Amino acid sequence: MRAVLSAALFACTTLPAAADPVVVELFTSQGCSACPPADEMLGELADRDDVIALSLHVDYWDWIGWADTFAEPAYVDRQRAYAAxxxxxxxxxxxxxxxxxxxxxxxxxMALAELVMKHADRTGDVLRPASDGTRAVTAGPSDASGVLILATYRPTSSVHILRGENAGHDMTYHNIVESWSVLQEWDGSETTVSVPEPEDGLAQAVLAQELVDGKPGPIVGALRLD
Structure with a gap:
């Protein structure tokens, strides 16, 4: 029922075609019984062109008996930084x-859909494909500054969970981040950065994110790469 309700809700909140994608990160775990409805919501968002939805799996549920097959300690660090x-x-x-x-x-x-709409008005033309047609991204010029991030993710994957709170279930996950790296620091001036080709079956997005005392702050630009 939750999935049906959220699908109807998101269908009513499509952003204007000219808006940059809104970045939605979900911190989740295969060992968390409360996570499957949120994982489904992220999957619905992942189908939209106006949203870059990213699933970052954490490892602090592993002690229950099932080690999340996608988890990385770096994603826990990122989540803790957001909390701080x-x-x-x-x-x-x-x-x-x-x-x-x-x-x-x-x-x-409902809360998620309202925030997606809220952030639709905050995005601008900060990131764009390089004009020379190469696999590169141009950032700026902008009043913002921070870091340019490359997120490489797997569009979908299914896992049969044997132990833990979701034992016995086949779970499907979407836009699972497999690597998260800083391409370069960015002072807001116009710059072009090359992006390496992903491995087969993977997709990529570049994010421009401000820093707050060295921690992740507002995402001021986002670009999905083909």
């Missing part, structure tokens, strides 16, 4: 972060 910027030391799953700023605890479709 918000003035908290607590992390949890599922946990959505929209535009690098706003956070949603749990699979709340």
């Amino acid at each position: 910027v918000a003035g908290s030391s607590v992390v949890y799953t599922p946990h959505f972060v929209v535009g690098g700023v706003d956070q949603v605890a749990g699979p709340s479709g």
Whole structure:
């Protein structure tokens, strides 16, 4: 029922064609019984051109008995950094972060849809394909500054979970981040950065993100690469 409700909700919140994609990050775990509805919501968002939806799997549920096959400690670090910027030391799953700023605890479709619409007005023409037709991205000029990030992700993958809170279930995940790296620091001036080709079956997105005391802040630009 939650998936049906969220699908209807997201269908009513399509962004204007001219808007840059809104970045939605989901911190999730294969070992978390509360996560499947949020994973489904991320899958619905992953089908939209106006959103870059990314699933970052964390490992702090592994102690229950099932080691998440996609988890990376670096994603826990990123989640903790977001929490610190918000003035908290607590992390949890599922946990959505929209535009690098706003956070949603749990699979709340209404709250998530409202934040996606809110951030549609904040994105601008910060990132664009390089004009020479190479696999490169041009950033700026912009009043913002921070880092240019390359997220490489697998569009979909299914996992049969043997132990833990979701034992016995076949789960399908979407836009699973397999690597997350800083291409370069960015001072807001116009710059072009080359992007390496992904391995077969993987997709990529480049994000321009401000930093708050060295921690992740607002995402001011995003570009999905073909």
